[in-house]
Amino acid sequence: MKRILYQLPLSHDCEKARWLLDFKDLEYSAKNLFPAAHRVLTLFKSQSSTVPLVKDGKEWIGDSTELAFYLDAKYTLRPLLPSDPVLRSKAVTIEDLADKAGAHVRRWIYSQVLAEDEVMNVMLDYYSYAKPFKKQLAPIIRKGISQLYNVTPQKGAASLVKIQQAIDELEIMLLANGGRYFVGDCLGLADITVASMFAPMLSIKATPWQTLTPSNVNMQAFYGQFINRPLGQWIVRIYQEERHARANWRGD
Template sequence: MRTLYQFPLSHYCEKARWLLDHKGLDFIAHNLIPGVHRAFSQLKTGQNNLPILKDGERWIADSTQIALYLDEIYPEHALLRSDLRLREKTLEINLLANELGLHVRRWGLALTLSISDEPIEIMIGEKGYLRRFEKISKPILKTLIAKNYQLDAERVAVSKNTMDAIIAELNQILIENHCRYLVGDRLGLADIAVCSMLAPLLELEGTPWENENHEIQSDAFLGYKNELLNLPLGQYVQRIYMTERNARVDWRGI
């Protein structure tokens, strides 16, 4: 059985889950503890980040490398086109989406954590040591997140500006491809990458970022969400999730 080592709230891990789902491959989503995960990641893959896919004896780190691996080993439902021009365009958009994801994470976390501990609650999970000792684990996790993701005001402002620029560029790419998909005429890596990176801003149903408990969001977050939904890009992300995100595994993991 394949195992995807993940953080449930990570949009890069959502991207990896979607890649596996698109291929129709069975897998287990296994959660790791933030911070503590680094020792495991270094031991298995020589780097610090998630997601990591274990497929038999193979260990593959990074959502993009997972996509390339899956297309090589499981070519059905290809994520990249055989046409060289379309393949290169897909990889360019994927790279742009990966950069966007860094800034979405910083800006979104900064706003959300300023008014709610909901992300911390999800990271702690429903049971286990973190939940058992939550009075200690919650403030530690919050400090780790602020430090690791550099949630200071100056960097958050830079991330907001960078998000604006990348979203405008992706919106134009989508319009030029007649608003159905980003590359070609069917779902592929570019679509999965972009939709996964933007999903946290839209609080889409069935995703880790769905506002199930009707948590209060900041005016800045709600305003940005509405601005995004007024763009073809935001409407496209919403449509793709509704029609093509056929999740086979619960994002909450085990």
């Protein structure tokens, strides 16, 4: 059976989807769609404008939360969500909080580094047909991203406040559960979502964002504080101990 993850290399929602598939130990190939043109496939197959989009045999799943529920229903080994209703609802609440914070992470980072070459390198170097036209494509893509995600210095600053609030809130929940996992005593959807959504702010090795933080002073300053907080340390540790990535974020 053919399993394909359609992705954009820089997307943290796609990192979450890769991690969900890796967690379930499922074989798949990661295929890069071209920004904006990706919508032809996503709208047609899942009536959604976003990636990740997963094809699993005949099934198409066009949202990372839906993907987690789909995977748990179809591949029951290693559940992503607890069966206990109280813990399950806690996991869903944390996932939702982290997903919402993730949109602010994306906007704040773009408000900081969208003008830098490195972003376009990560975005365009893995399309052999587009790489030679990087210089011409970059301004078009930058404009598209600014409009799509509402990236302005003011909105970026407001997103940073939301990020700080989410970190405070998540940290309390993590520590209240003993500090090792967000829900229960093993890795699950809540942990994977929090780690994926905040990883772009931590220069984690072998992720698409490892080269972004060092290029920007504000991101470096944020990194300096975040890495010393329990949540920042937890994300680094969870990546080291539990990520087991296949190094496929560039696409297969």
